[in-house]
Amino acid sequence: MLAIWGCMPELTKDCVDMTNASSTYLGVIIGAIIGGIITWWVYNRQNKTSKLQDKTLNKIADLELLHIKTLERIEELDKNHDATLRCLVEVDGKIKKIIEERDKNHKKNGSDKQQL
Secondary structure, eight states, rough: OOGGGOOOOOOOOOOSOOOOHHHHHHHHHHHHHHHHHHHHHHHHHHHHHHHHHHHHHHHHHHHHHHHHHHHHHHHHHHHHHHHHHHHHHHHHHHHEEEEEEEHHHHHHHHHHHHHO
């Protein structure tokens, strides 16, 4: 069975030296093993990185949704503040009119008292 590999002193006892064919086969096998290990390691690292990126992207998406909800709440509050401000301006105008009327009546009554 080892005859297809050629003479490999590492595997057979009666070989003196390794042939070119056996050294080529041994190099290919060792290269395949090292390549397989490196490929597995790179795949494993990329898989871990991909999972971490997915987690980060999900967190960003959640934060974006929270941000949108917060902006909607702020917009609702802004509308309420605008309505409240309009009401306050309206009340302020009414108060100013009442004060002006009171001042006119007060001046009018004050000038009537001076004539008496």
